[in-house]
Amino acid sequence: MLQLIEQVKQTMPLDDPETFACGPKGDCIGCPKKLLELVDSEMRYWESAIERGERPLLGELSRFAKLxxxxxxxLARSGTLERYQATQTKRSDESHN
Structure with a gap:
C-alpha cells in the first residue's frame, strides 16, 4: 500500500494549485479537482491507518488501486496529466540551469 501511495504522489498533481482551480468556461471533462480530492482523502486515510498499525486487506488495496x-x-482524458507533466519538466529543466 505504501508503494502505491508513493507512486500516486509521484504521478498525480495532488499539490498543483492549477489543478484545483475550476476553469472559467466550465468545460472540464470530469472534474480534476473532485477526482484528485477523492484520491487525496483515500491516500491520507491509508497513511494514517498504516501509522496506527492497521494493515490493509487485499480487497482494500485492490479498491484503492482501481480508484x-x-x-x-x-485526468489523462481531460489533458490534466499532460499539462502537469509539462509543467514538472519545465520546472526540472529550470532548476538544473
Whole structure:
C-alpha cells in the first residue's frame, strides 16, 4: 500500500494549485479537482491507518488501486496529466540551469 501511495504522489498533481482551480468556461471533462480530492482523502486515510498499525486487506488495496487507475485515466482524458507533466519538466529543466 505504501508503494502505491508513493507512486500516486509521484504521478498525480495532488499539490498543483492549477489543478484545483475550476476553469472559467466550465468545460472540464470530469472534474480534476473532485477526482484528485477523492484520491487525496483515500491516500491520507491509508497513511494514517498504516501509522496506527492497521494493515490493509487485499480487497482494500485492490479498491484503492482501481480508484487510482480510474482517476488517472480521467485526468489523462481531460489533458490534466499532460499539462502537469509539462509543467514538472519545465520546472526540472529550470532548476538544473
Amino acid at each position: 487510482c487507475r480510474n482517476v488517472h485515466r480521467g
